[in-house]
Amino acid sequence: MKPLILLFLLTFTISSHAVDSRQLSDPKQQESYETLTKELRCLVCQNQTIADSNAELASDLRRQVYEMLQQGKSEQEIIRFMTDRYGDFVLYKPPFAGKTSLLWIAPGLFLFMGLTTVFFVIRRKKASAQAQVDNLDISSEKQKKIRSLLEKGELS
Secondary structure: OHHHHHHHHHHHHOOOOOOOOOOOOHHHHHHHHHHHHHHHHHHOOOOOOOOOOOOHHHHHHHHHHHHHHOOOOOOHHHHHHHHHHHHHHEEEOOOHHHHHHHHHHHHHHHHHHHHHHHHHHHHHHHHHHHHHHOOOOOOHHHHHHHHHHHOOOOOO
């Protein structure tokens, strides 16, 4: 009885993954199928392709891609069909176009703005340190030494 219970418990501990059993007779079509399923996004999942997703919609989209390839459709025709039906969101890597330009430009723009802000903050801090040195009541020889250290960036 104990071995039977252990066997029963082991069957539930083994993880299961969806394996796509669709095989096309033409190796080129099979390669296209695998490429397309990795390029198309699952519309109901968080950041997964239809190849990676176990969702029912992803399964339907894989079946649709499979059937269209069997009908002799090209990759471009299948992608056009999917984008006409679901929009550019179905593409895992959206194309650079007017409506998606912000997606492509924003990271560089934010990086530029961040670096510019850091530059001006450092510049202002140095100017503030220079002003404090000028206001000190010390000899001009010590002021020159402090200024040279500030210019080298050794004093903050």
